[in-house]
Amino acid sequence: MTRTRLVEIERDILDKNNGIAANNRGLFVADDLLVFNLLSSPGAGKTTLLVRAVSELKCSRWVGVIEGDQQTSNDAKRIQAAGVPAVQINTGKNCHLDAAMIGDAYRRLPLLSGGILFIENVGNLICPAAFDLGETCKIVVFSITEGEDKPLKYPDVFAASSLMVINKIDLASLLEFDVGKAIEYARRVNPKIDVIVVSARTGEGFAALYAWIDRQAGRQRRAFEDKGR
Amino acid sequence: MHEMAICLGIIQIVEEKVHERSSSRVRSICLEMGALSHAAPEAIRFCFAAAATRTVAEGAALNIVELPGVAWCMSCSKSVEIARRGECCPCCGSYHLQVTAGEQMRVKELEID
Numbered sequence: 563m564t565r566t567r568l569v570e571i572e573r574d575i576l577d578k579n580n581g582i583a584a585n586n587r588g589l590f591v592a593d594d595l596l597v598f599n600l601l602s603s604p605g606a607g608k609t610t611l612l613v614r615a616v617s618e619l620k621c622s623r624w625v626g627v628i629e630g631d632q633q634t635s636n637d638a639k640r641i642q643a644a645g646v647p648a649v650q651i652n653t654g655k656n657c658h659l660d661a662a663m664i665g666d667a668y669r670r671l672p673l674l675s676g677g678i679l680f681i682e683n684v685g686n687l688i689c690p691a692a693f694d695l696g697e698t699c700k701i702v703v704f705s706i707t708e709g710e711d712k713p714l715k716y717p718d719v720f721a722a723s724s725l726m727v728i729n730k731i732d733l734a735s736l737l738e739f740d741v742g743k744a745i746e747y748a749r750r751v752n753p754k755i756d757v758i759v760v761s762a763r764t765g766e767g768f769a770a771l772y773a774w775i776d777r778q779a780g781r782q783r784r785a786f787e788d789k790g791r
Numbered sequence: 792m793h794e795m796a797i798c799l800g801i802i803q804i805v806e807e808k809v810h811e812r813s814s815s816r817v818r819s820i821c822l823e824m825g826a827l828s829h830a831a832p833e834a835i836r837f838c839f840a841a842a843a844t845r846t847v848a849e850g851a852a853l854n855i856v857e858l859p860g861v862a863w864c865m866s867c868s869k870s871v872e873i874a875r876r877g878e879c880c881p882c883c884g885s886y887h888l889q890v891t892a893g894e895q896m897r898v899k900e901l902e903i904d
Contacts (some may be wrong), residue, residue: 568902575800575822575896637863658793665885689793692829717876718829721890750886751877753865 579693582661586696590679591786596779597679599697601719603712606705607729609637611762612680615644615771616675625678628667629661630684637682647671658689661696678775687716698778699724706730706739710747717751725756725774732761746764794834797896798842801835804898809847814903821900825893826874827860860893880904 574580590597602608609629616625617637627648629637638650651659651666664681671679681697683690691700702723704712707730713720720726726748728741745757759776805817824832834854843849860873866885873893879886 566902566904567812567814569812570900571804571808571898572900573804573898575797575804575898576805577798582833599823656796658796662795691794692797723877747877752881753887753889 564785573751576692576694579661582665583680583694583696586661586665588696589665590696590698591782593674594676594786595674595679596775596782597681597695597697598775599681599683599685599690599695599700600703601683601690601723602685602703602705603687603708603716606685606703606708607762608682608685609640611703611727611729611760612682613640613644614762614765614768616641616680618768619678619772619775620644620646624674626671626674626677626679628659628664628671628679628681630663630682632656632684649663650722653684656685657686657754658693659683659695660693664695687712687719691718691722698782701727702724702730703727704744706733706737706741706744710740710744711750713744714750720748720751720755723752723755725758727771728759729762731759731766732764794830795842797830797836801839801898802842802846802848805848805851805862805901806846808901809903812903814825815847816904817848818902818904819852819854820848820898820902821854821856823856823858823895823897823899825858825860825895827876827890827893828896828901830896832857856899858893860890862888862890864888 568657600608619625625646627641627646629648629650629654631637632653635650638648641648649670651663651667681695700723702719748755758767758770760771805820807818836853839853842863862871862873863869865887866884867883869882871880871882880888
């Protein structure tokens with residue numbers, strides 16, 4: 563005769579991914595690496611932004627990129643053409659990158675000690691928000707062609723991000739985009755989110771982006787030193 | 792469709808526990824899902840049946856306990872319930888809210904033979 567038993571579990575559904583993400587984070591910290599997970603809808607300009615950023619940042623530190631797309635290695639080729647190592651992940655039918663994919667891809671990159679690893683997630687404003695990859699923080703990129711209320715329509719990704727980069731500001735004269743309103747909406751879902759306005763095409767605002775990256779490096783160094791005490 | 796990945800996560804946890812307990816049949820799975828989590832209960836119910844096919848979880852009842860979103864209002868210094876992100880404080884109308892609960896997606900318990 564079988565007896566029905568009640569088993570208490572109390573486990574996070576994403577436990578497995580979170581465990582692998584914690585491993586990745588340990589590797590990244592040991593290599594003194596800043597890791598940014600870039601999220602956006604398709605077409606917000608993540609790759610154009612990255613091509614400019616890595617071309618300029620590679621002069622002063624090691625930089626690498628992991629590219630996530632459903633298909634093709636076009637984006638990795640664009641980054642490699644800028645003189646920076648890049649690994650392409652094709653997710654096939656999956657809509658997001660997960661921590662295991664990043665662990666595998668990281669092993670295929672050269673050592674980037676003391677540098678920066680950018681992860682360009684799959685263009686999707688919903689699913690990638692749920693998956694920790696082990697990154698230092700998430701950055702959401704959204705372009706002014708998408709409308710000011712994007713943070714209200716897709717709040718999870720804005721809530722999960724430390725920085726919102728508003729891109730394509732060079733088109734401001736052609737579009738009626740209210741930057742103040744977009745920032746107000748983003749802070750409704752995340753009162754602490756930092757904001758930088760850029761044009762990946764002209765380079766406007768990139769000095770502020772690099773200054774922000776340097777502040778994250780300083781913060782990570784202090785956290786590491788505090789831990790060592 | 793990250794809901795499919797979430798359902799596969801549920802099944803993985805269930806399989807581990809069933810194996811540990813040398814059980815062969817799962818009668819029910821109880822989940823806790825917060826209103827501010829990354830998946831909607833109806834989407835999880837929809838995907839679960841497909842994800843559970845030919846696993847130990849096939850045919851198990853899925854019970855989802857839905858928990859409210861809770862935030863700390865930095866303007867009126869109160870804990871308040873919110874149904875979704877981007878909502879204002881129901882007491883003072885401020886958007887200075889820090890989410891404190893309701894983001895969880897957990898497997899709470901199982902009923903096994």
